[in-house]
Amino acid sequence: MIDLDRINRDLINTLQDDLGLEHRPFQAVAQKIGLSEDEVLERVKVLKENGYLTRFGPFFDAAAMGGAFCLCAMAVPAEEFEAVLTKVNAHAEVAHNYERAHRLNMWFVLATETPEGITDTARAIERETGITVHCFPKLQEFYIGFRVAA
């Protein structure tokens, strides 16, 4: 556990904005936070090593690459949950999967290179598990952001 001081909170918020494509892109971050470039890099490494940041890098949009993302949900009976989970997670197209407290208790995101890949994967999971896969593709996206209290 490391101390999440004000500087680290500032840094986490700033690092969620788009990094520039300059030769030394962390200089701008350093200037904004009031640290040296080396200090920024050191802090980012520590935040990442300690799990405060899961990743630092480009966020790719599968849809813009001709692929697709889709949120899907299933109502899995409790006694079958682990067996169904193994079958669902075995698909490389399943990017995230969460158990949620609801009749629809398994929620996962499919990421595929083609729009047809979503339907194909959902149908394959239905065949393998005998459970309906509800697909909830995004129709509209509203701004995405997250800020820690600075």
Added chain:
Amino acid sequence: MTLDATDRQIIEALQGGLPLVSTPYAAVAEQLGIAEDQLTERLAAMKASGVVRRIAAAPNHYKLGMTANGMTVWDVADDQITELGALIGALPFVTHCYERPRALPEWPYNLFAMVHGSSREEVEEKRARIKDILGDALRASDVLVSTRILKKTGLRLRKRG
């Protein structure tokens, strides 16, 4: 945007993240055997076309004290969802906000807003604030709390042979 072999190599090289060094693009370019300018020009094109949304950090909400989260879901009048969705998406505690199709009769909700908080109570408070904003356009709502992460991986491109 059509991606060529070099673009795909760049994406594969960056899927795990950007190296945390002072000249990260130079490091990746060297690894790929291309010039740094070539790499950054291609990344700029990918940003312009939306293939790259941004180059940024993915925070771990749990580690940041946001240990409670709820996927709040709302049945909102279709003719008001664009206007109201924008208001909900702009709230600082909402990380993802989408209009999605209903799956009737099982699922009447068409607006999804992921809410983070340091406690279940805080998530409920924030849910109440969304409810106030939606006002008369709201017909039904629910909140789905995650009880377990079952899988979490980044996007993985399959290698084309």
